[in-house]
Amino acid sequence: MAQRVAMIGDVVSLAPFASLGVQTYEASTRDEMVQAFDEIMSDEFAVVFVTEEVYEVLERTIARFATETLPAITIIPSVTSARGIGGTKIDVAIERALGAPLPAREEA
Numbered sequence: 001m002a003q004r005v006a007m008i009g010d011v012v013s014l015a016p017f018a019s020l021g022v023q024t025y026e027a028s029t030r031d032e033m034v035q036a037f038d039e040i041m042s043d044e045f046a047v048v049f050v051t052e053e054v055y056e057v058l059e060r061t062i063a064r065f066a067t068e069t070l071p072a073i074t075i076i077p078s079v080t081s082a083r084g085i086g087g088t089k090i091d092v093a094i095e096r097a098l099g100a101p102l103p104a105r106e107e108a
């Protein structure tokens with residue numbers, strides 16, 4: 001499998017990733033998000049970033065790929081919103097790997 005990276009999200013959130021060579025898919029409607037995700041999954045990508053807004057729409061679809069090694073699907077905040085979904089998912093994965101809850105984080 002090729003070591004390619006893709007991202008689905010809004011145009012503003014995609015801009016920095018496109019400049020790094022990430023294959024970007026602009027999607028603002030449910031239909032665009034579904035179409036972009038289907039296109040990515042039919043190709044060979046190692047990593048797929050989705051904004052929190054995309055994840056909220058495609059959560060069930062993305063969950064079907066949670067046990068697959070590739071592509072690694074990672075949730076990131078968009079420029080316009082930070083709901084904390086990605087951080088929460090990472091915390092759950094770490095707790096599962098450690099077999100114990102993480103200590104509470106101190107607020108900055």
